[in-house]
Amino acid sequence: MSRILAIHTGCGGPATDEDTIYPEQQISFLNDEAFTLTCFTCLDEISDREELRLTEVNPQ
Numbered sequence: 001m002s003r004i005l006a007i008h009t010g011c012g013g014p015a016t017d018e019d020t021i022y023p024e025q026q027i028s029f030l031n032d033e034a035f036t037l038t039c040f041t042c043l044d045e046i047s048d049r050e051e052l053r054l055t056e057v058n059p060q
């Protein structure tokens with residue numbers, strides 16, 4: 001099953017906890033009207049979806 005990890009393009013690290021990956025089509029925070037996310041890696045506030053790169057991962 002395909003799963004999605006959100007990468008913060010500003011720092012290149014994961015924007016969410018590395019254990020927090022999302023089933024495809026169920027990335028709830030991307031659908032929120034007021035999108036904000038605190039980057040897990042650099043702790044910057046991400047307010048623009050364009051700052052995220054979504055990567056498919058295959059759990060081991």
Ligand SMILES: [Zn+2]
Nearest residue numbers: 008011039042
């Ligand atoms: Zn970051």
